[in-house]
Amino acid sequence: MRDYSNVVHARCEHTLQYEGMEFPLYSLTLGSRADKAPTLLFTGGIHGIERIGSQVLIAWLQTLLSRLQWDAGLQQQLQQLQLVIMPIMNPVGMYLNQRANGNGVDLNRNAPIDAEGRVPLLGGGHRLGPFLPWYRGRKRGQMESENIALEAVLQRQIFNRPFAAVLDLHSGLGMQDRLWFPHAYRKQAIGNIADYVALKMLWERSYPNHTYLFEPQSIHYLSHGDLWDYFYYQSRAQQQSHFLPLTLEMGSWLWVKKSPRQLLNMAGLFNPQTQHRHTRVLRRHIVLLDFMLAATLNHTNWLPDEKQAGILRHTAKSLWPL
Numbered sequence: 001m002r003d004y005s006n007v008v009h010a011r012c013e014h015t016l017q018y019e020g021m022e023f024p025l026y027s028l029t030l031g032s033r034a035d036k037a038p039t040l041l042f043t044g045g046i047h048g049i050e051r052i053g054s055q056v057l058i059a060w061l062q063t064l065l066s067r068l069q070w071d072a073g074l075q076q077q078l079q080q081l082q083l084v085i086m087p088i089m090n091p092v093g094m095y096l097n098q099r100a101n102g103n104g105v106d107l108n109r110n111a112p113i114d115a116e117g118r119v120p121l122l123g124g125g126h127r128l129g130p131f132l133p134w135y136r137g138r139k140r141g142q143m144e145s146e147n148i149a150l151e152a153v154l155q156r157q158i159f160n161r162p163f164a165a166v167l168d169l170h171s172g173l174g175m176q177d178r179l180w181f182p183h184a185y186r187k188q189a190i191g192n193i194a195d196y197v198a199l200k201m202l203w204e205r206s207y208p209n210h211t212y213l214f215e216p217q218s219i220h221y222l223s224h225g226d227l228w229d230y231f232y233y234q235s236r237a238q239q240q241s242h243f244l245p246l247t248l249e250m251g252s253w254l255w256v257k258k259s260p261r262q263l264l265n266m267a268g269l270f271n272p273q274t275q276h277r278h279t280r281v282l283r284r285h286i287v288l289l290d291f292m293l294a295a296t297l298n299h300t301n302w303l304p305d306e307k308q309a310g311i312l313r314h315t316a317k318s319l320w321p322l
Contacts, residue, residue: 004065014149016092018102023091025149028061029157030085031078038163039082040296042289043150046107046168046227048093048100052250052271052281053169057087059282060289081297084157089146097267104130105137105144111230112143115222116186125224136225147227154231159238163299166245167292168228169285171270174251177285180217181246184226187218191236193316194309195244200319202302203291212288216320217247242303246292248285255281 009029016023031037044053067074088094092102100106109125119125125136137144143151158164182190190196200214217226228245235243255262255272262268272278295302304312 002065007065007068013086013153014145016102016145018092018095023095025089025091025146026086027153028085028087030064030083032080032082034082035160036162037080037082038296038299039084039158039161039165040292041084041086041153041158041164041166042169042292043086043089043166044169045088045090045094046146047170047270048090048096048098049267050099050171050270051094051267052171052252052278053248054087054094055278056169056282056285056289057085060286061085061087063286077293077297081293082157082161083293084153086150086153089150099133100130100135101144101146103137103144104135106134106225107144107146108227109134109136109223109225110144110147111225111227113185113225113230113233115184115224117222119222119224124222150227151231151234154234158243159235159240161240163242163296163303164235164240164244165292165296165299166228166231166243167289168245168247169250170247171250171252173253173269174249175253175257176251177212178249178251179212179214179246180249181215181244182217182226182229182232184217184223185229186222187322189313189316189320189322190216190232192242192244194304194312195242197312197316197319198302198304198308199244199295202295206291207287210287216322218322219320242299248288250281250285 007030011027012024013027014025016025042057044057045051090101090107093100115124122132122134125134127136127139129135181196232243232245252270255277256269259274262273272281
């Protein structure tokens, strides 16, 4: 096995305890160590049963490391940006094959932020107890250890950067792959909506044949405790200029439709279970992850100035009536 320790810095951010077993939570850092280098963060496995997100990240990382052995262009890219990957955010949940963590808490409903409107029953987050899915955790309690570890990474490596983007990989019950951005807790457009419109337009000009829907989550439903809403406002409090978290929601009904037998087990609702389809999904999102890397590195070439931002904010109103 090849040793990549000279390329990848692995750090154990926290060790979780569950029934006498230990589950380390790792971050992997590649590229520039300069304080002002733009940063891209990839996360996966926040919901333990959605293991395909982690698998996509790991497959892409394997490709990246292989290319770094011979691709001079990629080597130069990584000298100019910082790449951080947390491929399995909920290792206990993944071990248990469940959405929640070992305490029965849905990590993506666990942040201290409440929706400003009606949320879906249970699915929008609740405090009834861990015996039901989408449990937020106790009121006024601190976030779960996994989220505290993620927050520490953001404070150490993300919020101090002039530009940082995030792609958080999930799978959900839909017929199409979606790229969602905050807000999840309110219908009002996010403060840096112009940056998101610019990124959407850059993506669609570069890859006009893509099939992703690029939209704010709140046009579908509101939820309590969304992590990326919470971290977005943390970045604003620290006066970070540009922080763009995105969620990739892979449409798992595409796999269920083609293999109805997947309805017979819970994991089959969220992950492709035939080998050829699983392999296809691992390939499918490589272009998107490569694009996010390039967009982060070249952010000064597409971020709008103040005049352009005004036009893009108006464009956002026509794209996504909120």
